[in-house]
Amino acid sequence: MRIDIEHLGKTVHVGENRLDILSDVSFSVNSGETVAILGSSGSGKSTLLGLIAGLDVPSTGCVRLDGDDLFALDEDGRAALRARSMGFVFQSFQLLPGLTALENVMLPLELAGRGDAEQIARVQLQRVGLTARARHRPTQLSGGEQQRVALARAFAVAPRVLLADEPTGNLDARTGAQVIELMFELNRAQGATLIVVTHDVALAGHCARRLRLEGGRLAAA
Amino acid sequence: MFGNGNLAWRMLVRDWRAGELRLLLLAVALAVASLTAVRFFADRVELGLTREANTLLAADLVLVSDHPVDATFAAEARARGLEVSVTTAFLSMVLAGEENALAGIKSVQPGYPLRGSLRVASELYGVDAPTRSTPAPGEAWIDARLAGALGVAVGDHVEVGDARLRVTAILTFEGERGGNFMALAPRLMLNEIDLARTGLVQEGSRVIHRLLLAGDAAALNRFRAWAQARLARGERFEDVRAARPELRQVLDRAQRYLGLAALLNVLLAAAATQIALRRYVQRHLDPFALLRCFGASRRRLLDLYFAQLGALGLAAGALGTSLGWAAQQGMTRLLGDTLRLSLPPPGWTPVLLGVVTGLALVLAFSLPTLVRLARVPALRVLRRDLGPPRAGALLAHGAGVAVVAGLLFWQAGDARLGGIVAAGVLALLLSAVLAIRLLLWPLTAWARRLSPGPRLGLLNLRRHGWETTLQAMALSLGLLALLLLTLVRGDWFESWRAQAPPGTPNLFLINIQPWQVQALDTHLRARSIDDFMLYPMVRGRLTHISGRVVDPAAFDDDRARRLTEREFNLSALAQPPAHNEIIAGAWWRPGETGVFSVEAGLARTLGIALGDELRFDIGGLPFSGRVTSLRKLEWDSFRVNFFVIAPVDMLADVPRSYVTSFHLPASRRALLGELVAAFPNVTAIDVEQVVAELRTLMDRVAGAVQVIFVFSLAVGVLVLLAALHTRRDERAREIGLWRALGASRRVVAIALASEFAVLGLLAGAVAAGVASLLAWVLAQRVFDLAHAPNPWIWLAGLGGGLALVLAAGLLASRELLRAPPLRSLNRE
């Protein structure tokens, strides 16, 4: 899926103050391309990712997915789009504590109404090497294992776009490397467009292209 | 949407396994269980008590008429499977040789009474026993008073109108008459066949006809509905409540108390549900945001969770109802013997109540919270600080409040009770908020100067201001339920003890002649019977009220007519009897004359007011006096009672006899023989059986109430525990953090203890204050009881609150205290 970001801006008002979190951000990502978004803390990376996912609405500009304006859709329309074509990986993993690893992977499949949710989820867990931990709860898994479950979950619905917000931010270098390895491997296998927000130079190095945010503006990388 | 139900179900199962739902289900199920157990049990007890009380009516329902009841009523009742019996009653002179006396004549059919039984003795003052038979044709059963008045014994003959009857038994107990014999004429009971032979029942004579009915409650109600429309003038239905006001009071109070318990259980159920749901919502913020991020529409999530919670509510309702049913079955099994009530099987209403309550509580309380959940921004997955928007507290909880109010009024079965309790609870919630704002917050400002333990605890209360307030509300609600049920029960049982305490007089002596007073007094005291008073008794007819002639026929009221037709009992006393209460005017000063003190009920019936001039015809002489006081007395106190009392001097020269009542223990029954031998003209009236019947009824009511009381207490405690459980996750992390930052286990324990202690004291104080107020209002307005302000309630509230909350809180946190800080910090 091709993504075009055009003059994206986000402004919030905190009391009297006007805060420009993002201003005039424009770039394009080709279908299947891998892009890293770098930048210091508070530069607006997560905000940008949230906008690309349609989780929030921009103040100015637009996001086009295969040429269609994402924000022409209403909230529920965007949700349906996410369900169809987006996968997510988060810094804090965001596995549901009450569910087993398998159930966590099944969740988006079930939301999509897939009858074969369990089979697919098992295959995905196998691909991330966690078949043996299918019945374990997140609290019983290490950080790296949890992020691998999150990857299995993200790729289970065969997304055309994978959005990852600092997927290795909570992991040590070695584990981070394993997770990065796995993520790119899955991405290659499924041919999704990948946008990763990261501080991690190693991770950024794996991407075909790197973009840098500074104070809410795109700087030359 | 296809598959949604399925998914909702799978999510339900997973949440259940994850332990997310257990607390919610448990809280709601227990709440429903307590509610239905109380309701099941209350229903059964109520039916049982009414049936018990009906033995004192001789039937379940009576059609009373001033003319013979049309035969179609009896035929219809029989056709509907009801038992039927007819009685006829009127006043007439009974003759025996030279003697004559006015008696209440009553004809009965075989099979009378339909409920309960008569008791008879084969000789005057002989041993009596219950009987299933009735007077045969040509026979008369008379009570001891009539036997005494006529000087007849079993085997003698008496004349009633044109009929000559042989006395074959002394009637010692007739349920219908109660303990109010002083106001009634002596009894003669005869067979229906002899009624015509007396020639007394003619057109125009004052006769009361009764059609007694008994049978299945539903059939009775249907018959009543059928007959109601066909009643002729002078016909009306009476049930035990109408016929026996003193029993009505017992039954009504029991019913209201059970209603109160059920009400409080509704409130506790609501509190438990609300508490559990809050936690549920807190724990579902993340899943909700994540699901939104995965592309589930808001609508779909609402559907999903609504279906999930609906299923949960239904399950909790069903589970709770089964538990409630089992609990009441257990209670009945356990207490059936103690209560000695034959409890009819439980009805179906509580089942409906339980399921509806479970579902309604969960849905009503979750609706606003779900709407809040649905508004959780999906962005929360990226920015943890984003919570659900604050809903307008009042609006959001409107549904819950409406459902609780609906349940309250449904359960109260009495708008006034429901209203008072609802107002009380509102007052409670407000007081909790005020107490926290005005007392607790200033206290925490001062806490900074305390040592680390208490400071941490107090500041923690402050930090979670809203949570603290909610917890205090829930805790004080639980405590309120406990205190209120205790207080009302106390007032009530106190009034019972006053009504028929052990040692209640069970023997009356009448017809004591003035010259026998001294001898009788000596006779009794020589046998160590000291607790009695000999009252002079004068019989007089009321002729004028404030100059107007009293014409019995002019009264619409049946009772008023009956009272003015006959002479009634006056006494002459210097002091008001100890068990009488002057409710208007004042007792006379020594030496005052020309005044009367009148019983309040009589005054009301006859329209007599303070200051009215009454004139009596006593032995042919007129006696006038002004009414200077009204007295309230308990007719069923088994003491000698008088409608009208005059100063001693006023009736000094009037012919009189004396009466007294005292308690004769069963073991000393032999004294009765000695007594009647020594004073042959004195008539002894044994009311032991009447006292016993009433006492039995009260004991059973008390037993039943006790059970429900204990059950409600248990639920109250449960809610307290649930309230303390709400912040568990957060508390775990807090404790972990404190420990990680270097607080010793001791400091943490002290912090927790001071937090719980302050919370408990605060909730206890609020609950005690509102409970005292509410108990007073309920006693006045609903239970019609004298309320003794009870300062102990403050001690109980504060002490109980402190002890319960402290113990439960520390117990619940014990595990958190012991766990290594890391585990607590990693808790989800």
Ligand SMILES: Nc1ncnc2c1ncn2[C@@H]1O[C@H](COP(=O)(O)OP(=O)(O)OP(=O)(O)O)[C@@H](O)[C@H]1O
């Ligand atoms: N709704 C909001 N209201 C106020 N400020 C906001 C809001 N959303 C984001 N911000 C601010 O905008 C800035 C950018 O936030 P963002 O989360 O995008 O940063 P980031 O680049 O992801 O940083 P990090 O690397 O630390 O995750 C921050 O200063 C943040 O506090």
Ligand SMILES: [Mg+2]
């Ligand atoms: Mg970020």
